[in-house]
Amino acid sequence: MLRRMKAIDFTTEELCHDPRLRIALVTETWPPEVNGVAMTLKRMVDGLIRRGHSVQLIRPKQTTEDVATHGGALEEVLSRGIKLPRYDGLKLGLPAKSSLVRTWTRQRPDLVHVATEGPLGWTAVSAARKLRLPVTSDFHTRFEHYSAHYGVGWLSQPVAAYLRRFHNRTAATYVPTSELAGALAAQGYERVEVISRGVDTVQYSPARRSEVLRQQWGVAPGGIAVVSVGRLAPEKNLGLTLRAFAAIREHRPDARMVVVGDGPMRDVIARECPQAVLAGMRHGGDLAAHYASADLFLFPSLTETFGNVTLEGMASGLCTVAYDYAAAAEVIRDLHNGAIVCCGDEEGFIQRAVQLACASGLRADIGREARRTAEGIDWERVCDHFAEALLRAWRGKALAHDDRVLLRTQGGES
Numbered sequence: 001m002l003r004r005m006k007a008i009d010f011t012t013e014e015l016c017h018d019p020r021l022r023i024a025l026v027t028e029t030w031p032p033e034v035n036g037v038a039m040t041l042k043r044m045v046d047g048l049i050r051r052g053h054s055v056q057l058i059r060p061k062q063t064t065e066d067v068a069t070h071g072g073a074l075e076e077v078l079s080r081g082i083k084l085p086r087y088d089g090l091k092l093g094l095p096a097k098s099s100l101v102r103t104w105t106r107q108r109p110d111l112v113h114v115a116t117e118g119p120l121g122w123t124a125v126s127a128a129r130k131l132r133l134p135v136t137s138d139f140h141t142r143f144e145h146y147s148a149h150y151g152v153g154w155l156s157q158p159v160a161a162y163l164r165r166f167h168n169r170t171a172a173t174y175v176p177t178s179e180l181a182g183a184l185a186a187q188g189y190e191r192v193e194v195i196s197r198g199v200d201t202v203q204y205s206p207a208r209r210s211e212v213l214r215q216q217w218g219v220a221p222g223g224i225a226v227v228s229v230g231r232l233a234p235e236k237n238l239g240l241t242l243r244a245f246a247a248i249r250e251h252r253p254d255a256r257m258v259v260v261g262d263g264p265m266r267d268v269i270a271r272e273c274p275q276a277v278l279a280g281m282r283h284g285g286d287l288a289a290h291y292a293s294a295d296l297f298l299f300p301s302l303t304e305t306f307g308n309v310t311l312e313g314m315a316s317g318l319c320t321v322a323y324d325y326a327a328a329a330e331v332i333r334d335l336h337n338g339a340i341v342c343c344g345d346e347e348g349f350i351q352r353a354v355q356l357a358c359a360s361g362l363r364a365d366i367g368r369e370a371r372r373t374a375e376g377i378d379w380e381r382v383c384d385h386f387a388e389a390l391l392r393a394w395r396g397k398a399l400a401h402d403d404r405v406l407l408r409t410q411g412g413e414s
Contacts, residue, residue: 018391019391020052020053020054021053021054021109021110021111021390021391021394022053022054022056022107022109022110022111023048023053023054023055023056023109023110023111023112023113023390024055024056024058024104024109024111024112024113024124024128025041025045025055025056025057025058025112025113025114025115026058026059026093026112026113026114026115026116026120026121026124027041027057027058027059027114027115027116027121028059028060028081028091028092028093028115028116028118028120028121029041029059029091029116030042030057030059030062032062033062034281034283035231036140036306036307036308036309037115037116037140037141039308040140040197040306040308041115043198043379043382043383044382044383044386045057045074046383047379047380047382047383047384047386047387048383048386048387048390049073049074050383051383051384051387053073053387054073054074054075055073055074055075056075056076056077056107056109057069057074057075057076057077058076058077058079058096058100058103058120058124059076059077059078059079059093060078060079060080060081060091060092060093060094060120061078061079061080061081061091062081062091066078077103079093079094079096079099079120080093080094080096081093081094081120082094092118092119092120093116093118093119093120093121094119094120095119095120095122095123096120096123096124096127097123097124097126097127097130100123100124100127100128101127101130101131104127104128104131104133105131108131108133109133110133110134110394111133111134111135111136111390111393111394111397112124112125112127112128112133112134112135112136113135113136113137113138113390114128114135114136114137114138114170115137115138115140116138116140116141117137117141117162117163117166117167121137121166122166125137125166125169125170129169133397134171134393134394134396134397135169135170135171136170136171136172136173136174136389136390136393137166137167137170137172137173137174138173138174138175139163139167139173139174139175139180139184139192139305140305141305160187164187164188164189167184167189167190167192168188168189168190168191170191171191171393171396171397172191172192172193172389172392172393173189173190173191173192173193174192174193174194174195174386174389175192175193175194175195175305176194176195176196176197176305176306176326176327177194177196177305177306177326177327177329177330178194178330179325179326179329179330180305180326181193181194193389195382195385195386195389196306196330196377196382196385197306197308197311197327197377197382198311198377198378198379198380198381198382198383199308199311199312199314199315199374199377199379200315200379201315201371201374201375203284203285203288204288204291204292204311204312204313204315204316204374205288205292205315205316205317205371206292206316206317206367206371207292208285208288208289208291208292208293208316209289209292209293209317210289210292210293211293213289213290213293214293217256217258217277217293218256218277219254219256220254222254223252223254223255223256224248224252224254224255224256224295224296224357224360225255225256225258225293225294225295225296226245226248226255226256226257226258226294226295226296226297226298226353226357227258227259227260227290227291227294227296227297227298227313227318228241228257228258228259228260228261228297228298228299229260229261229287229290229291229297229299229309229312229313230260230261230299230301230309231261231262231263232259232261232262232263232264232265232266232269233263233264233265234264234265235301235303236265236300236301236303237300237301237302237303238265238269240300240346240349240350241298241300242257242269242272242273243346243350244298244300244321244349244350244353244354245257245273245276245298245353246273247350247353247354248296248353248354248357250354251354251357251358252357252358255357256275256277257273257275257276257277258276258277258279258290258294259276259277259278259279260279260280260281260282260287260290261279261280261281262280262281266278288312288316291312291313291316291318292316292317292318294318295318295319295357295360295363296318296319296321296353296356296357296363297309297313297318297319297320297321298320298321298353299313299320299321299322299328300321300322300323300346300349301322301323301326302323302325302343302344304325304326304327305326306326306327307322307326307327307328308327310322310326310327310328310331310332311327311331311374311377313370314331314332314337314338314370314371314373314374315370315371315374315375316371317367317368317370317371318367318370319338319339319356319363319364319366319367319370320332320338320339320370321338321339321340321341321349321352321353321356322338322339322340322341323340323341323342323343323344323345323349324340324341324342324343325343328340331373331377332373335362335366336366336369337366337369337370337372337373338366338370339352339356339366
């Protein structure tokens with residue numbers, strides 16, 4: 001009996017240090033897919049590996065030629081998936097509970113982190129619970145807000161109930177803003193923690209500005225380029241972007257609209273704003289140059305959990321007009337490092353856009369302050385917080401296990 005007690009004490013002592021964990025991370029999106037979730041997860045995984053942890057990445061196979069990465073601190077396990085309806089380039093992972101139970105029985109991870117809430121994610125939570133593994137989750141996408149934009153508004157309540165049940169089965173749910181944490185808590189979500197987002201201020205920089213690119217867009221010397229960046233889809237509120245640009249053109253006929261991204265609304269935008277430059281998908285330094293070569297960034301979306309493009313635009317020295325929501329609510333001070341408008345105030349959004357399009361000095365001052373703000377929003381700090389959160393979840397499960405063993409031991413003595 002004494003030997004068992006010593007083993008318990010040793011385990012508890014070990015938990016006081018920062019061990020290197022083997023983390024199984026389950027996601028239904030991953031680069032080269034282009035979206036904020038995939039980009040964020042890549043940053044987080046790279047950060048975990050730099051901190052000495054190993055990651056088993058479980059994701060759907062993206063193409064028939066897709067090959068899993070093996071060796072080193074990152075090991076991939078490819079699962080089955082199907083194309084996500086009306087969302088080109090993304091897969092929905094199929095249920096895989098039995099397969100995951102077998103995989104994690106052969107080589108048991110210390111913790112399972114589930115980043116997306118599709119069928120693969122649900123069964124990953126079920127498999128982890130069956131094996132008594134600590135499991136955490138991310139809340140990346142407000143799917144219940146999307147339903148109204150895709151003609152299935154009646155699904156909003158069932159989807160919201162599913163998401164709440166999904167996340168409440170995990171030890172912690174990580175969200176990017178305090179506003180979202182409060183909203184989810186009010187809806188009955190339990191154990192919600194805030195882990196923000198960062199921005200790469202080396203890649204996204206005013207130094208990327210290109211006069212050659214501006215000439216290609218047809219921007220005259222002294223003219224103004226208004227940019228929109230993101231998926232061209234109904235949930236992004238792009239109709240308001242186009243109306244704001246039309247109002248800008250009444251005061252600044254030299255204004256040019258540049259739309260970066262792709263999606264189902266591309267043809268609609270081309271028809272309603274034929275003078276717009278449809279730049280399509282852009283990546284890496286090319287994307288950064290498109291930000292930095294513009295003068296004003298319009299982002300009226302109300303369906304974001306965060307909105308990484310807000311920080312990317314700020315890091316690029318852009319003056320951003322956005323609703324007081326998601327990332328903008330966290331980091332923008334109105335007319336100091338950007339412009340924020342009360343959510344849903346479309347006329348206010350248009351007026352702010354026109355005001356800043358016509359005030360080049362104010363716009364430049366705001367862009368410089370935006371850059372300074374972005375320089376203080378570091379991915380390394382965010383990755384530290386994420387790794388610490390996973391360690392807390394692991395420690396909580398391990399300590400709870402030790403307490404149960406101790407209670408059984410004491411019960412056996414009596």
